[in-house]
Amino acid sequence: MSLLRLQQGQPQIQVMHRFPNGPIATQDGLRWDIGRIFDGVKDGLRLCADAAPEGIASVGVDGWAVDYVRLDENGEALADPFCHRDERTQGAEKKVHEIISPSRLYSLTGIQLLGLNTLYQLYADKLAGGRPGTFWLNLPEYVTYRLGGRRVAEYTNATHTQLVGLGGQEWCEEIFESLGLDISAAPKIVPSGSIVGSIGGDLSKLPALRGTKLIVPACHDTASAIAAIPASGEDWAFISSGTWSLVGTVLKSPCVGDQAREMNFTNLGGAGRSICFLKNVNGMWLLRQCMDEWEERGSAISLSALLQECEALPAPDYLIDVDDPPLTRPGGTLGKINAQLQRAGRRTFSAERRNIPVIANLIFHGMAERYAEVLRSIATITAKRLKRLFIVGGGGKNFLLNRLTAERTGLEVLLGSTESTTLGNFAIQMATLQGSWNETTGVAASAVARWAEEIAEPVFEEARNRETV
Known part of the structure; x- marks a missing residue:
């Protein structure tokens, strides 16, 4: 996590916090410890707040694409999210292509065929008997949401799901309908640079983070x-x-x-x-x-x-x-x-x-x-x-x-x-x-x-x- 400050008009960047992260092999597959990731983000923000008592104008979270967190009715993570390298999508990819041809998928989205894409992961959830209609957020947007932001999908990150219509900012209804995926469980797509809320929770009690805007960069x-x-x-x-x-x-x-x-x-x-x-x-x-x-x-x-x-x-x-x-x-x-x-x-x-x-x-x-x-x-x-x-x-x-x-x-x-x-x-x-x-x-x-x-x-x-x- 880094802090940008303008000193006499000159940008100065300081790396404030790093923490190790990697997928964990469990009995339920290869997963990310999302609680540990979020705790690391909060620790970094506290360090930034200490270093910038004059106040922090905004926070933006980016990260790797395609992986996502499923939410319960209270907006809490149902479980640690799968890592895209988990083998569960291998069978899902073949079954998706039996329903929608690879050439049709490409013409609809313009996205390369990769078994790790969110499309195949969501279909793997369906094959495994996952509860339909369960809301999901990609990881950077999930962290932003936990910090106090709205539930959204930022445009650049959304396109990597292989579920966005070519050149647009809307989910592709044909893909969702053909595969029996619930489009209402997908978050609203917003453009890069959108302000989606302010820092909330215990972090908002820190003077430097009061009123700090949450901006989705290119997530x-x-x-x-x-x-x-x-x-x-x-x-x-x-x-x-x-x-x-x-x-x-x-x-x-x-x-x-x-x-x-x-x-x-x-x-x-x-x-x-x-x-x-x-x-x-x-x-x-x-x-x-x-x-x-x-x-x-x-x-x-x-x-x-x-x-x-x-x-x-x-x-x-x-x-x-x-x-x-x-x-x-x-x-x-x-x-x-x-x-x-x-x-x-x-x-x-x-x-x-x-x-x-x-x-x-x-x-x-x-x-x-x-x-x-x-x-x-x-x-x-x-x-x-x-x-x-x-x-x-x-x-x-x-x-x-x-x-x-x-x-x-x-x-x-x-x-x-x-x-x-x-x-x-x-x-x-x-x-x-x-x-x-x-x-x-x-x-x-x-x-x-x-x-x-x-x-x-x-x-x-x-x-x-x-x-x-």
Whole structure:
């Protein structure tokens, strides 16, 4: 959690609080401890209130997409929410496509077919006998609601559910009706930058949080990160690099032609009603899974040490498919990589310490090549002549992957802040507080861009000075 203050007109950002978070394997599936997450948010807000006794104008919550909390009749969480990596959606995806064809789904929503999307999770709930009509909220909006806000679905986050009509701000009735899902259980969609209430409960007793507005930024963290990129023109693309790598470009309207559908690109909502035309690529989560396995086997290694060892290795003579479906699910990742190598008739690797950098090198080269493939497809589909590639998010700290990406794409790579989501979140809040908001488009894209440049450009400049790729 971060705090933005303007000191003599200059933006200053301070990270106030972090807490670990991850899905928990339970007898009822892979779930998030939502109570612990909310307690962590409240702890962070108390620290912000102590640091800013002059008062905090607004709070905005963003996070990962697709997962949601079911509410009871009193507005309380029925249970800890499922994690999108839980295996329950595998059967649901097939059954959904028996009712609505993949091509029809794409024409209705423009969203890539991913079994983790909210659409398939809601249908999995139905197959499991879930109570119909139970209200639900995506996670960032749930936290906002618990802080005192209204029950809403912010536009950018709503589009990732695969339940919003193409290019609009309404739920797609055809999908809900065809699948027998209750549309009345879905929250009202509101534009990015909407003020949805004020801090309530015990936090409102803190002087700094009295009357503090609750603003939904781009609640999908990727959309907030993209909003922070201080770029203009049509010659740039982005990689929001984290657990997932989201590779794409920004468009003014959805792109849903045959090529986009066949290549399974998505048209996610962006700040100011822009379109983030992108594709999910398995990200740093893949390496994290391997590092956890190595640690369990007594061979723990830091990322910095691993990168140094990998840098001394030559390029592998074979590239793994980092988007191989088994590699997107938790557990046994080293074995899954070896299984892929074995199917291709390639050498497999034991768990010995000497093989750790070799496996990591396979992952990094595989990721860079996948980035290049996706970017070539984007250039073909959109007819854009891409020259610049902005890398934002925590994965931007991986200097080796950045270099490999530059080599394989041939683009000028510009490194942004590892906290780009925070910067975009702030830019949207500032634009709203300055009056650049309306009920149709939400916060104005031009105003967000101005604030993003003011807040983010020094950070991008600092990144360029640290390292040139």
